[in-house]
Amino acid sequence: MDGPTDSEKEKQDTALRARACALLEGGVLPRSKAARSWGGRGSGLPCALCGNAIAESGPEIELEFDGTASSPSLRFHLQCHSLWETLRRRTDEPDWIAIETRLPPFDTVVEARLSLSGSRSVILGIVRVRGRAGASEWLNATTNSALPASWRPLEWRQPAGIEPSVAEAAPKRA
């Protein structure tokens, strides 16, 4: 077989992710949103995440932060930048709660990780509603229709910035 196999690619991704986490924890990479960002052609300078040169043949994202005089700008490969974005944001988001630990409140849209067939999973907005005989049923929050029986919620969290169910408690201010 030529080129990296899937498991080698996965290993590289895991290593890069671990490096990104370490850099974020060590404060080398900021968690704050960039004040300014530019996209352009690679400068040949090292990427702030992986440390490899950003080739001129590929795209580069350059970020500028306020109040960090020591490191006025950071350069990333496109994919390194999106990894940093994902990981830095993760910290301001609430933790996932396992379904076995605690069920989400009724009639409230939550973000859930669902197990599909086999090892696949998906993150989706869902609502827990009271079904027949008081059992929980799950609705797709976007389509308002029941989830396929084979889609099993594994864990959930309240999307950041959304108040717990106010649908019934508060009068509508329409």
Ligand SMILES: [Zn+2]
């Ligand atoms: Zn990189």
